[in-house]
Amino acid sequence: MREDIIAVKVEKLAKLKEAFKTVYPEKTERTHTAVEALDAFETLSSAGTEIAVVGRVRSLRTMGKIAFAHIEDGSGRIQIFLSEADLGNETFRLFADTVEMGDFVNVHGTVFLTKKEEKTVAVKSWSILGKSMRPIPTDHFGIEDKEELLRRRYLDLLSNPETRELFVKKNLFWQTIRRFFTDEGYLEVQTPVLEHVPGGAEAEPFITHHNALDTDFYLRISLELALKRLLVGGYERVFEIGRVFRNEGIDREHLQEFDLMECYGAYLDLEQGMEMMERLYKEIVRVQTDGGMKTTYEGMELDWSKPFPRVDYFEEFKKETGIDLSGEVTVDTLRAKADELGIKYDKTAGKGRLIDTIYKKTVRQKLIQPCFLVGHPIEVSPLAKSDPTDPNRVLRMQPIAAKSELGNGFAELNDPADQRARFDEQAKLREAGDAEAQMVDEDFLEALEYGMPPAFGFGMGERLFSILSDRSMRETTIFPPMRNRE
Numbered sequence: 419m420r421e422d423i424i425a426v427k428v429e430k431l432a433k434l435k436e437a438f439k440t441v442y443p444e445k446t447e448r449t450h451t452a453v454e455a456l457d458a459f460e461t462l463s464s465a466g467t468e469i470a471v472v473g474r475v476r477s478l479r480t481m482g483k484i485a486f487a488h489i490e491d492g493s494g495r496i497q498i499f500l501s502e503a504d505l506g507n508e509t510f511r512l513f514a515d516t517v518e519m520g521d522f523v524n525v526h527g528t529v530f531l532t533k534k535e536e537k538t539v540a541v542k543s544w545s546i547l548g549k550s551m552r553p554i555p556t557d558h559f560g561i562e563d564k565e566e567l568l569r570r571r572y573l574d575l576l577s578n579p580e581t582r583e584l585f586v587k588k589n590l591f592w593q594t595i596r597r598f599f600t601d602e603g604y605l606e607v608q609t610p611v612l613e614h615v616p617g618g619a620e621a622e623p624f625i626t627h628h629n630a631l632d633t634d635f636y637l638r639i640s641l642e643l644a645l646k647r648l649l650v651g652g653y654e655r656v657f658e659i660g661r662v663f664r665n666e667g668i669d670r671e672h673l674q675e676f677d678l679m680e681c682y683g684a685y686l687d688l689e690q691g692m693e694m695m696e697r698l699y700k701e702i703v704r705v706q707t708d709g710g711m712k713t714t715y716e717g718m719e720l721d722w723s724k725p726f727p728r729v730d731y732f733e734e735f736k737k738e739t740g741i742d743l744s745g746e747v748t749v750d751t752l753r754a755k756a757d758e759l760g761i762k763y764d765k766t767a768g769k770g771r772l773i774d775t776i777y778k779k780t781v782r783q784k785l786i787q788p789c790f791l792v793g794h795p796i797e798v799s800p801l802a803k804s805d806p807t808d809p810n811r812v813l814r815m816q817p818i819a820a821k822s823e824l825g826n827g828f829a830e831l832n833d834p835a836d837q838r839a840r841f842d843e844q845a846k847l848r849e850a851g852d853a854e855a856q857m858v859d860e861d862f863l864e865a866l867e868y869g870m871p872p873a874f875g876f877g878m879g880e881r882l883f884s885i886l887s888d889r890s891m892r893e894t895t896i897f898p899p900m901r902n903r904e
Contacts, residue, residue, distance in 0.1 A: 420553075427551050430516040434546050437512055441549050446524055448472050453493035455529065459537045462529045470526045471496060471539060472547060480514045486538075489523060497538040498525050504542060513544060520550030568892060569900045584887060585896055587706060591883045592659060594705045595679055598698050604655040604681055609644035611637060611661065615859040618642025618801065618877075621664035622853045624674075637663035641680040642801065642875065643862045646830065649684055649873055650865045657681035662879075666854075670890040671822060671881055674899055680877040688813045688829045691874035692790055695827060696726050699788070699817060699882070706886050715820040715885045722788050726817065729785065731777070731793045732810075738780035743773065743795050744810050752776065766851035770797030788819040800840040800856055802828035803872075817878075820885050827876035834866035 434441045447470045455462065455471055462469060473489030473496070483502040488495045502510040517523060527541040555577040567574040574581045596606065614633075616623040618640025628635050638644075641658050648656050662678045683691070703711055703722040711723035732743050739755055741747060752772035756763050761779045763772060773795055785791070794814040796804060802812035813829035831837050841863070847855035884894045892898040 423553055424551060427518070427549070430518070431549050431551070433512070433516050434549060438546055441546050443545070443547060446472055446547060447526070448524070451493040452489070452491050452496040455496055455539070456494070456537050459529055463531070466528055468526055468528055468542065469539065470524065471498075472524045473522065474550075475517060475519050475521050475523060478517070478519055483510070485510075485514055487517075489525070497532070497536050498527070498541050499530075499532070499538050500541045500544070504540065505544075509544070517546070518550065520552075520554040522547035522550075565900070568898055569903070571897055584889075584894065587887070588880075588883055588894060588896075590705060591702060591886075592677070592679075594702050595698070595878075596659065598701060599657045599681055602655070602694070604657045604683070605653060607645070607648065607653075607656050607658050608660065609638075609641060609658060611663075613638050613644075615857050615861070616640075617856055617859045617862065618680075619662075619664070620800075620854045620856060621666055624663050624665050639664050640877070641678060642877065643859060645680055645682050646870060646873075646875070647862065647865045649682055650868055650870045654684040654871075655682070668892070668899075671884070673891045673895060676880045676891065676895070678877060678879045680875065682830070682873050682875040684871040684873045686874035687872070688792075688815060688827070688874060691827050691829075691876060692726075692815050694874075695815075695817060695825065695876055696790075699726075699824075702882065703886065706883075713886050713888070715888050718786055718820050720786070720788060720819050720885075722819075724787075727789045729789050729791045729818075731781070731791055731795065734781040734784070734791075735773075735777060738784070739776060744808065747773075764852070768797075768847045768850065768852065768855075770795070771847070771852060771854075774798045782818065782823070783821050785818045785821060788817065791816045791818050791823075799828065800844050801831055801837075803831045803833075804836070822881060822885060824882045824885065825876060825878035827874065830870070830873045830875045832866060832870040832872060834863055837866055838863055 431441060449470045450458065452471060452473060455469055471489065473491040475487050476490045476495060477488040479486045485500045487498050489498055500510060500513055523544055524547050525539060525541045525544045527539045530538055530540050532538050555573055600606070612628065612635035614635065616636040616639045621639040623636040623639050626635055626637060639662055641660055641662065645656055645658060657679065659677060659679045661675055663675045665674060666672060668674070700722055703713065707713060711721065713720050713722070736742050741751065741755060747769070749769050749772060752769065753763070756772065756776055759779065761776055763775045767775065792815050793805070793811045796810060796812050799812040799814050802814040805811040805813055815827045816823050817825045831840070841856065841858040844856040845858050848857065880891060880894060884891050887894055
C-alpha cells in the first residue's frame with residue numbers, strides 16, 4: 419500500500435516538474451507570515467492589498483472547480499481558497515491534481531472573509547516549494563506508538579502542536595537561566611568536551627579516540643573541574659551551559675547525554691549560594707508557568723512559592739533507617755540494612771555508594787515539596803569542603819522536589835592536600851570495581867596548588883525542566899538516543 423502511494427506521488431512530482439521546471443526552488447516570495455496576515459486582516463482587506471504567504475499544506479478539500487486548504491508556517495495556519503474562475507482551468511487543475519497534504523506552496527492573493535467567517539487568502543497565483551514524497555500523519559491518523567514518535571521526532575512535531583510548544587518552552591528555560599547569571603555578573607564560557615581525565619561527577623564516561631593526536635579521550639561527564647581552573651586563573655564568577663555524556667542507564671530521569679549548567683562564584687559561601695539558587699528556581703518556575711508558582715509531576719502538586727526548607731541528611735537518614743551516620747558505620751552495617759529494606763545494591767559498592775543507594779530509596783522518597791537537602795556525608799561528596807563543625811559532613815546542598823534531585827551545590831574544596839586524599843579514596847573504589855568512582859586528575863590538583871579562592875559551585879541539568887513539564891527526560895529531549903529499529 420505504501421509503495422502504491424509513493425508511486426502516485428512520483429507521478430505527481432513529474433507533472434510539477436514539467437510545469438515549474440523545479441519542484442524545489444531556491445527563492446521564496448513572502449510578504450507576511452500566517453499570523454501577520456491574520457493580524458493585519460482588516461487593513462489588508464479594505465485596501466485590497468495582494469500578499470504572498472508560504473507554508474506546508476495541512477488540510478485540503480477539493481470540490482469540483484474550487485478548493486480550500488490550510489497552510490502552516492512557523493507562526494501558525496491560514497486558510498487559502500483556489501478557484502478555476504480565478505486561476506484558469508490549467509493552473510487550477512495542476513493544483514487540484516498534484517498538491518497534497520505535506521507539500522510546501524507559495525501563494526499570492528488577497529484576503530477575504532468566508533461565509534463561515536474565516537479569514538482566507540483568495541489565491542491569484544501559486545507555485546510549489548517542495549513535494550512531500552511520503553504520506554505524513556494527520557490529526558486523525560497519527561502515529562500512536564510513543565517509541566516511534568521519539569525515533570521520528572520530526573513527525574511528532576508535525577502531528578502534535580503541544581510537542582512543538584514543549585521545545586519552545588525548553589528554549590525559554592535555558593534563556594531564563596542564561597539571563598539570570600548574566601544579570602548576576604557571571605561570565606559565560608565554553609570548556610572542552612574532550613578530556614584526558616573525566617571528573618566532577620560520579621558517572622561512567624564514554625571513550626573516544628582523537629586521530630590527529632593519536633590519543634584516547636573521554637567525553638566529559640561534568641563541567642566542574644574545567645570551570646574551577648578558571649577560578650584559579652583569576653575569574654571570579656563563571657558559568658557554562660553545555661552537553662555532558664554519562665554512560666549509564668536510561669530511565670524517566672536519566673539519559674546518556676544532556677545539557678548541564680554549572681556556575682562558580684568566588685568568595686560566596688553555602689548560605690549565599692542557596693539564597694541565589696532559590697531565587698533562580700523560583701524565577702524559572704515563574705517564567706515556565708506564566709506567573710503561576712504551582713506545577714504537577716506524576717500526580718504530585720508542587721508549590722514553589724514558599725521558602726525552601728532545609729532538610730538535614732543525617733537526621734532524615736537516621737529517622738528512616740535507624741543508622742546514625744555521625745558515628746562509626748561499617749560497610750557490613752549498611753549492606754545488612756539494605757538487605758533488610760529489600761534495596762538492591764552493587765556488591766562492589768563502598769560506604770559512600772551504599773549510603774547514597776539507601777538514601778535514594780528511603781529519605782528521598784519522602785521529599786515531595788521543594789526543599790534543600792543539606793549536610794551530606796563526606797563519603798558521598800568528594801569535591802565538597804568539609805563542615806568545620808563536623809568532620810563527617812560536608813558543606814553541600816541539593817534542591818529536591820517530587821522525590822528527585824534537581825541540582826547539586828557545594829562550598830568548593832580548595833585545599834589541594836584534602837582534595838588529593840579524596841581522589842585517592844575514589845581511586846581505591848575504582849580499583850575495587852566501582853566504574854562510577856572519580857579518577858585522580860593530577861592536572862587539576864596542580865592547578866589547586868597554585869591557589870583557588872573559596873567559592874560556591876552549583877550544577878543543574880535538564881531534569882528540572884522535565885519535572886516542570888510532567889514528562890520524562892526522553893520526552894523533553896528533542897532527539898533522544900534510541901535503539902535501531904532492527
